[in-house]
Amino acid sequence: MSSKNEYHSPGVRIGFQIKYNEEKPNGSCVPNVDISSTSERTTMSKTTETTTASPTSTAKPSTTVFSTVQSSTMSSTDSFSTSTSQTATSTTGATYQAQINYIGDPWPENGNNKAKGACVLPISSKIDNIKVKIAFNTQTVSFQQWVGTVLSSSDVNGQWYDIQNSHAWDPPSKTVEFIVEYNANDENPPTGYCIFYTNGQIITTQSTLTSSKTNTAKPTSSSASTNTASSSAQSQTTTAQSTTKQPGTTVTPGSSRYNYGDVMKLSILFYEAQRSGKLPNDNRVSWRADSCLDDKGVNNEDLAGGWYDAGDGVKFNFPMASSTTLLTWGLVQWKDAYVSSDQLDNMYDSIKWTLDYFLKCWKNDKLYGQVGDGHVDHASWTRPEDYTMARPAFYLNASNPGSDLAGETAAALAAGAIAFKTEGLSCILGYDDELCFGAAMLYKATGNNSYLEQAKSYARQKIAWGLSWDDKTVACQLLLFEATYGNTYKTQVESFVKSYLPGGSVQQTNCGLAWLDQWGALRYSANAAFVALMAADMGIGNADQYKTFAMSQIHYMIGENNKKLSYVIGYGSNYPKKPHHRASSCPALDTPCDWNDYESENDNPHVLTGALVGGPDKFDAYEDQRNDYIKNEVATDYNAGFQSTLAGLQHFAINNKLPQAPTLPCA
Numbered sequence: 001m002s003s004k005n006e007y008h009s010p011g012v013r014i015g016f017q018i019k020y021n022e023e024k025p026n027g028s029c030v031p032n033v034d035i036s037s038t039s040e041r042t043t044m045s046k047t048t049e050t051t052t053a054s055p056t057s058t059a060k061p062s063t064t065v066f067s068t069v070q071s072s073t074m075s076s077t078d079s080f081s082t083s084t085s086q087t088a089t090s091t092t093g094a095t096y097q098a099q100i101n102y103i104g105d106p107w108p109e110n111g112n113n114k115a116k117g118a119c120v121l122p123i124s125s126k127i128d129n130i131k132v133k134i135a136f137n138t139q140t141v142s143f144q145q146w147v148g149t150v151l152s153s154s155d156v157n158g159q160w161y162d163i164q165n166s167h168a169w170d171p172p173s174k175t176v177e178f179i180v181e182y183n184a185n186d187e188n189p190p191t192g193y194c195i196f197y198t199n200g201q202i203i204t205t206q207s208t209l210t211s212s213k214t215n216t217a218k219p220t221s222s223s224a225s226t227n228t229a230s231s232s233a234q235s236q237t238t239t240a241q242s243t244t245k246q247p248g249t250t251v252t253p254g255s256s257r258y259n260y261g262d263v264m265k266l267s268i269l270f271y272e273a274q275r276s277g278k279l280p281n282d283n284r285v286s287w288r289a290d291s292c293l294d295d296k297g298v299n300n301e302d303l304a305g306g307w308y309d310a311g312d313g314v315k316f317n318f319p320m321a322s323s324t325t326l327l328t329w330g331l332v333q334w335k336d337a338y339v340s341s342d343q344l345d346n347m348y349d350s351i352k353w354t355l356d357y358f359l360k361c362w363k364n365d366k367l368y369g370q371v372g373d374g375h376v377d378h379a380s381w382t383r384p385e386d387y388t389m390a391r392p393a394f395y396l397n398a399s400n401p402g403s404d405l406a407g408e409t410a411a412a413l414a415a416g417a418i419a420f421k422t423e424g425l426s427c428i429l430g431y432d433d434e435l436c437f438g439a440a441m442l443y444k445a446t447g448n449n450s451y452l453e454q455a456k457s458y459a460r461q462k463i464a465w466g467l468s469w470d471d472k473t474v475a476c477q478l479l480l481f482e483a484t485y486g487n488t489y490k491t492q493v494e495s496f497v498k499s500y501l502p503g504g505s506v507q508q509t510n511c512g513l514a515w516l517d518q519w520g521a522l523r524y525s526a527n528a529a530f531v532a533l534m535a536a537d538m539g540i541g542n543a544d545q546y547k548t549f550a551m552s553q554i555h556y557m558i559g560e561n562n563k564k565l566s567y568v569i570g571y572g573s574n575y576p577k578k579p580h581h582r583a584s585s586c587p588a589l590d591t592p593c594d595w596n597d598y599e600s601e602n603d604n605p606h607v608l609t610g611a612l613v614g615g616p617d618k619f620d621a622y623e624d625q626r627n628d629y630i631k632n633e634v635a636t637d638y639n640a641g642f643q644s645t646l647a648g649l650q651h652f653a654i655n656n657k658l659p660q661a662p663t664l665p666c667a
Contacts, residue, residue, distance in 0.1 A: 101118055291313075381595045
């Protein structure tokens with residue numbers, strides 16, 4: 001049935017009579033509207049439709065929503081509503097309507113609330129041309145999605161969004177995920193429906209609509225996936241007034257050339273490859289297995305778990321805690337980056353792995369800080385699964401203090417408390433000589449002013465040379481500015497960032513890398529970029545200049561350099577194949593591995609996906625050699641600031657706050 005009439009706002013009631021046999025049918029009306037930019041009127045388009053599937057009984061969409069829905073002209077006019085499958089096929093097309101389900105808990109941001117939602121479309125055969133209308137029962141502030149192009153026919157007040165898919169969808173289903181921002185006064189996210197349209201194809205023949213419900217408020221098991229990434233994936237963000245492209249393969253004004261979320265996914269996989277202990281059932285790194293399950297303390301305490309530090313098998317808690325803190329800080333600051341990349345659960349799992357280990361390391365009057373002997377470990381070349389050497393444990397106590405390690409562990413646990421919204425952190429920071437960063441992070445987690453006062457008393461009145469696992473001077477200054485808005489801290493952070501910009505005290509390579517030191521050169525550049533983005537987000541300095549600097553450093557690392565090389569293993573097609581890393585250089589599990597594998601000229605048998613290698617020298621020179629532990633080793637702290645910088649760039653990108661991407665000298 002169809003009708004062609006002219007209707008005027010605010011709405012119209014369409015009455016009709018229908019004959020049926022024994023069971024009263026259910027259904028819904030879907031307007032097929034052509035919007036004129038110069039007129040408030042809408043005209044219904046006439047079509048001829050033959051329904052071949054009966055609707056199933058469910059709740060109908062809100063009248064408030066669909067009495068005003070406007071969309072591009074589409075050939076299909078029938079739709080049925082929905083917690084179970086509805087299909088209408090015709091000579092011209094098909095429609096399918098699915099209820100919105102929300103994933104996890106909403107979160108506050110920018111004075112409003114945000115929530116992640118999804119609709120699931122069962123698919124019986126490949127579909128190339130799909131349009132989706134996502135309609136809510138109320139107006140929204142902004143909307144982000146990652147399946148296609150948001151059309152101009154979307155409501156300017158944000159009550160519905162029309163989307164054209166960018167890529168073909170394959171069976172058995174397609175989950176359309178989105179993030180919606182809505183008024184903070186609303187207790188719950190807006191309800192609504194997704195309406196899928198296709199031309200000349202059957203969308204589904206299935207009888208049941210299923211959806212995947214994932215709790216993003218806490219770590220959950222993640223489904224297995226391959227250790228590769230699609231670098232061409234694009235996402236989009238739109239507000240009620242505008243539509244902008246998310247980083248992808250196309251350069252547009254105010255955007256980047258890259259999907260930072262793709263690189264974040266790989267980096268998370270690197271940390272999974274570094275896991276020690278009993279691996280979970282959903283382990284995604286096939287060439288890793290349980291290892292060092294017998295790591296014990298001096299009184300036989302269980303110290304299994306944590307991350308191996310680099311290409312070796314020692315667990316150094318200081319850089320491990322530093323890495324965990326920077327990663328978690330980035331998650332707390334830019335959570336939407338992980339949500340938009342569908343990596344929030346994986347990220348929670350990643351940091352929980354080390355946080356659980358740190359809790360094991362705090363035993364009454366002792367804080368364990370290392371498991372394994374570096375000299376013994378480095379004298380062997382084999383995978384951790386085959387270790388037979390002694391692995392002594394080293395600890396701190398009142399008689400053998402180590403305030404830097406204790407402070408960093410406190411910072412990691414405090415950051416974890418913020419991320420997981422837990423409480424009860426007060427005991428770690430017990431030493432009089434505790435560090436500023438741990439105290440500042442504990443203040444951020446608890447709001448306890450005594451921690452803030454401690455942080456102020458420990459703060460160094462100097463310009464930091466760099467941010468690293470053993471120097472958190474500028475990190476503390478950032479947190480103290482966030483807590484106090486003190487001009488002294490602001491000036492210190494500005495001076496730090498300025499030193500890394502062109503013309504500053506830190507050397508710039510010919511190809512545009514801010515080069516501080518030969519050991520893990522990319523680590524320092526990435527960490528400086530992280531500081532710049534944090535500063536920009538806190539209102540320190542020139543935000544666009546800081547963001548441009550961060551993009552320049554990350555872009556250098558992922559390919560815009562003299563070698564056109566991605567220093568991130570597994571990203572793109574040209575990346576290091578012979579990193580200085582024992583486990584990835586060994587053949588298959590249960591196969592011997594020794595110094596012959598170290599000396600082999602062949603590529604590592606396993607791809608250490610997501611690892612950032614040390615990087616080039618100050619002349620942009622680099623060779624992919626396994627025996628070069630300066631330029632070609634990997635480490636957990638190399639990736640930490642790098643990954644959080646990616647999260648920051650992703651955050652600014654999906655919120656349309658990135659300036660034009662810079663062009664590097666060797667790009």
